[in-house]
Amino acid sequence: MADSGTRTVTSPSMSQPTTQPAMQEKYNHIAIEKAAQQHWETTAAFKAVEDATRPKYYCLSMFPYPSGKLHMGHVRNYTIGDVLTRFHKMRGYNVMQPMGWDAFGLPAENAAIANKVPPAKWTYDNIEYMKGQLKSLGFAIDWSRELATCKPDYYKWNQWLFLRMLEKGIAYKKTQVVNWDPVDQTVLANEQVIDGRGWRTGAVVEKREIPGYYLGITQYAEELLGDLDTLDNWPERVKLMQANWIGKSTGVRFAFPHEIKDEAGALINDGKLWVFTTRADTIMGVTFCAVAAEHPLATHAAKNKPELATFIEKCKHGSVMEADMATMEKEGMPTGLFVTHPLTGESVEVWVGNYVLMTYGDGAVMAVPSHDERDFAFAKKYKLPIKQVIKQGEATFSTDAWQEWYGTKEGICVNSGKYDGMDYTAAIDAISADLKAKNLGDKKLQWRLRDWGISRQRYWGCPIPIIHCDCCGSVPVPDEQLPVVLPEDCVPDGAGNPLNRRPDFLNVPCPKCGKPARRETDTMDTFVDSSWYYARFATPGNDKAMVDERADYWMPVDQYIGGIEHAILHLLYSRFWSKVMRDMGLVSYREPFSRLLTQGMVLNHLFSRRSDKTGIEWFAPEEVHLSKDEAGRVTGATAVRDGNPVDYGGFGTMSKSKRNGVDPNAMIEQYGADTARFFMMFTAPPEQTLEWSDAGIEGSNRFLKRVWTFGYTYATQIKPQLPAASTLASAKLPENLATLRREIHLLLKQANYDLGKQQFNTVASATMKMLNALEKAPRNSAQAAEVVSEGFAILLRVLSPITPHITHALWAELGYGADILQATWPEPLEAALVQDEIELVLQVLGKTRGSVKVPATADKAAIEALAIASETAQKFMDGKPAKKVIVVPGRLVNIVV
C-alpha cells in the first residue's frame, strides 16, 4: 500500500480564502455539480498517463451494452468503480478508469426490425445518449480511451487474432446445432425461442446442424482450472462456479461390442458402441443403453421402423438448452438392436433417449437404473429391468421408489461377480483394468467444458474473415485486407442475415486463385468482443498492433467490477483469450483480472402478456396498475393501456428486453448525481441482490443538504474561532471534546476497514454518524473549533469518493485546500483513540443483564472481581457462587453460576 497508517490527519489551512464570493447558504446541486465537472474537464483530472515511478491502479467496470439508457444496475456498477478509483487516487496511486461500449448484439437487430432503423445508427445514438448520462454522474473516467466494439479499428483485431488461432489450430470448423425458424428461414437465439416456438412467427422451432467456427477452449481446460488457485482476490463462489463449469472428472470410456452392419455390410462405428461413465463401479448393473437421436445406431434402426423415425424427428424438435434437457419428460423408444456387455457378455438392448446429447461425449450412455435416478425413472416408465449392484450398510433395496442412497458412491459392490465387496475406487480400478485388457476401454479424463462456438448467423457483429471459394475452399482473408468491414446501412427484417443480400459485401475474389468467391456472412459471438477490450483500453489509437507496451504497464486489471451474471461465460472466455494472447507473445500476464468484485443484480417487477400469434409482450412497471394483499405483496396487475390483466412474474434482473429497467435520469434531475450515487452506495452492500425501490432516496438527499448546511455553519461560526496554530497535538482536551474526537477517529477507522472490505454502505453510514456527532458538538471555544474542523475535514474526504461534487465544492469553499482530489486520505490517530475506562457487557449464565465499567488497564482477575461485585451481577446470581467467569477482553464478562 502506498499509504501506511503512520500518516497524520491534515489540519485545514488556517488562511482565509481571498476575494471569494460569499458561500451559498442552500445546497444547490445543479450549480455545484456543473462547476465540479467543469473543473475536472478543464484540468483533465482523470487523464491516465503511464508513470513507472508510481504504483498503478487499473480500475475497470464491465462496459455496458448500449441499449438506450442507463439503468440502475449501471449506476450501481459504475459508482462502485468510481468510489474505488477516487479512493485509490487519493491514496497516491496512478489510476486509470476507462469506459467503452459492448456495441454489437441482438437488441440492435430487434430494434431494427421494430423501427426499421439500421442497427449502426440505433447503436451510435444510444452511445451518445448514454455517454451524456455517464458524464452527468461525474465518474472519474478517462474518456480519451473510449472504444466501441462495432468500430472497425477495434474489431479488426478480433479478426486478426482469429486468423492466428486458425493457424495454430485453436480455431477450427465443425457442425453446430442451432434453433431454426422454418417460417423466417433464420437461426434463432435461445432468447428468441419461447416455449419451443419462434418469438416472431410462433412457428415450432427445429434443431438444425450447420457448419460453424469453434475456438478450442478445451485445450486450455487444465490451465483455466489450475490458475483459479492463483486468483486470491476473486470471490470464492465465482471460482467454484468456474471450476464446476470446467468440470474435470475422471471416469471410464468403454465400448459395447456389436455386429450391427449398415446396408453396405460395414460394421457401424467399427462394431463398437462407445459410452462414458463416472460410475464404472455400477457396470454390472447395466440393463440397457441409450443413444442420442442423431446417433448412427438410431439412424440405422429408424430405416426399417417408421415409428422410431417419427420419434427421432420429434426429438430433433426439442430444445438444445441444458436446462430444458434436464427438466423435460424423459422419453425413449427401443431400436430393436442389441449390443454385448463387455464384461458379462450379456445382450443389452439399445434405446433412443431424448435426454442423450449427441454433442456430449460419444452421444450414448450406459443405463444403470438401480443407481442413477434418471435411468431409474426411465426404467420404471418403460418397465425395464432394475438390478441392484451397490449396497450401503443394512439398508434394503426396493424398486418401488428411488431412494437417495441408491446414487451414493459410498457403498460396496454386490451381484457383481468378482467385483463383489469392492468399494467405489477399488471397483473402478479393477473394472477399468479388465476393460483395458479386452481392448474395450480405459480410464479417461472427461471435461464438462465444450469448445466455444463463435459463429452467429447474424448481421450486427464482427465479420468472420473467411472467403469461400469453389476451388480453394474456406480461405482466410489475408492480413493486409483486414479489417473485413461490416456495412453499416443494413436493416435486418428478421428473415435471415441481410448480408446475404449485399453483393458489394458478398462478392470478392479468392485470395488464393483470384476467381470470384463469396465472403463468409456469419459474424462472431459478441463474447469475443468483450474478451479482450480491457487490454485495448491500455493501447488507445494504435492501428499497427492489437496491444503495445502500454498494456504491459497497465495490465492486469487491478480491480474488475461487474454483475454476478457474468461469473462464468464472460470471465472464462476473457481468461481463455488472455492465455491465447500470452501464448502468441502478445502479453505477459497469465490472468487478466487480479481482483474481482461481483455486483449483485438490481431487480424490478416483471410484467408480461403472452399470445400465440405475437409471442410475449413485456410491460414496463409504469404501464401497469398493481394490486397487493394486506402484507403489501403484489398479487396481480392490469395494464394501464387497456385495463386487462397482465401476468406478474415476480422480480427479475433489470433488462431492456424485459422492459423493467429504471432510468436514473429522473432521480438525477430531481436530487442530483451525488444523491443518486450516495443512495446507490448506502442502500445495500455491493455484492447483494437489490430489489429496486426508490423509497429512502430523500433521506440521502436530506443528508447531503445537512452536510452543506453544516459547511455553511462551519464557514460562518466555527472557522473564525480557529487559533492561528493547531494545538490538537499538544494540549489536553476536555472530556467532551476528547470523546467527540475519539468518536470521529473510531468512525474513520471503521470506514477505512469497510473500504478495504468494499462494503460501501457502512462507509456511507459512517459519514452520517460523523455528521450527527459534529452537529451536536460544542462550538464555543477555539479547541472545540479545532476538533470540529479536523472532524469535518475527515468527513469530507471519506465522503468524497461517493459524492465527489459536493465535497469538491466544500473542500475548496472552506479553505481546506485547492482540490480535494489532491488531498491525502485520512488515517485514524492512535492518540485520539485512547480511553481510560471501558464498558464491558455483563452476562449471567449467558444472558445479557447490563454492563460494568472497568479501567482500561484492568487485568482479567480485576475485571472478574469488579463484575461479580457489581449490583447487577449480585441481583441475577441469586446468592450462588460463581462457578466460572468468562472474560472476553474489551467486550464482555459472563458469570456462570
Added chain:
RNA sequence: GCCGGGAUGGCGGAAUCGGUAGACGCAGCGGAUUCAAAAUCCGCCGCCGAAAGGUGUGAGGGUUCGAGUCCCUCUCCCGGCACCA
C-alpha cells in the same frame, strides 16, 4: 433438474474472530417552529407485558457459558446453464 448465492422490525440494511441483535437511514407516531403548509429541528419506534420480565434473525433440530454467525434437515427467492449481454 444441476451449479452458485440469499432470507434479520412496516421497509433498505448493521452486527470485523462465536460475545449487548436491530447501528445508520426510510416510513410511522408525538412535539417545537409557522396564520397555515412545506422545509427544518427535538423525542419515540421489533413483538408480548402496566411493570418486573419474557420473547425474537425463513422453518425444524444440534454443538456451546454464549449462535444471526458453526453443523444437519427442509422451504421459498435470485443468478448461471454454453445463440440475451
